[in-house]
Amino acid sequence: MTGTPAPGNSGLLVADGVAVELDGAELLAPTTLALAAGTCVAVRGQNGAGKTTLLRVLSGRLRPTAGSVRLAGDALDERRADHRAAVAALIEPPTLYPDLTIQDQLALIEAAWSGARSGSRSEPLERAAIAAPGFGSGAIDHFGLEGLRTRFPHELSSGQRQLVSLAVTFARPASVLLLDEPEQRLDPDRRGLVAKAIERARAQGVAVAFATHDPELVARVADAEVVVGVA
Numbered sequence: 001m002t003g004t005p006a007p008g009n010s011g012l013l014v015a016d017g018v019a020v021e022l023d024g025a026e027l028l029a030p031t032t033l034a035l036a037a038g039t040c041v042a043v044r045g046q047n048g049a050g051k052t053t054l055l056r057v058l059s060g061r062l063r064p065t066a067g068s069v070r071l072a073g074d075a076l077d078e079r080r081a082d083h084r085a086a087v088a089a090l091i092e093p094p095t096l097y098p099d100l101t102i103q104d105q106l107a108l109i110e111a112a113w114s115g116a117r118s119g120s121r122s123e124p125l126e127r128a129a130i131a132a133p134g135f136g137s138g139a140i141d142h143f144g145l146e147g148l149r150t151r152f153p154h155e156l157s158s159g160q161r162q163l164v165s166l167a168v169t170f171a172r173p174a175s176v177l178l179l180d181e182p183e184q185r186l187d188p189d190r191r192g193l194v195a196k197a198i199e200r201a202r203a204q205g206v207a208v209a210f211a212t213h214d215p216e217l218v219a220r221v222a223d224a225e226v227v228v229g230v231a
């Protein structure tokens with residue numbers, strides 16, 4: 001079956017010489033990386049180097065102006081439901097439903113994606129390249145949000161909203177996780193929860209790439225580093 005990543009695939013998501021140029025400006029210099037199932041790559045580089053741009057390209061949301069991205073051997077195509085199902089990304093903060101409590105946001109995610117696994121969804125989604133089940137509503141506990149279950153998004157601090165965004169991202173099934181500065185606005189203990197979440201996802205066979213300015217997080221969870229913005 002095309003588009004279905006095999007466990008242990010050494011090149012689940014492969015970016016080959018991807019670059020982004022806009023109106024003559026280079027947003028991302030040519031970058032190559034390969035993400036294997038169950039591994040974790042840190043994307044490093046100074047402010048404005050192109051880390052977020054690279055993650056957007058890897059997610060399929062931004063088409064590179066040079067180079068290519070392949071998911072399980074096929075050209076990455078955001079229009080393909082199985083590709084969207086395979087890749088979970090926390091790049092821009094997800095839009096939280098303002099009128100839903102935190103537990104209801106998670107319940108919604110869990111309900112939506114459980115259909116993908118049970119086969120009650122559309123055919124492309126049935127064929128979705130889903131390797132790991134995600135944390136489901138257990139993401140609330142993982143990210144220490146138990147006490148905030150009945151709160152609404154506007155009742156949270158910015159760090160708490162980041163934790164909810166992480167919970168929403170880790171809750172869903174995925175083969176590939178892309179995280180843009182997952183540690184942002186978090187205290188050291190909560191950064192530890194991010195590290196544990198990445199480790200747990202990896203143990204389930206998920207391929208993880210994250211952009212960061214946190215060397216401790218890199219040392220703890222990354223197998224490899226890609227530095228962008230350096231010629």
Ligand SMILES: Nc1ncnc2c1ncn2[C@@H]1O[C@H](COP(=O)(O)OP(=O)(O)OP(=O)(O)O)[C@@H](O)[C@H]1O
Nearest residue numbers: 022026027028045046047048049050051052053054
């Ligand atoms: N929509 C846009 N239009 C034009 N230029 C953009 C746009 N978005 C980003 N850029 C530029 O692209 C370059 C790369 O930005 P990007 O957000 O990928 O960097 P980054 O490495 O993630 O930075 P940071 O560490 O500050 O988050 C920067 O020079 C930025 O100014």
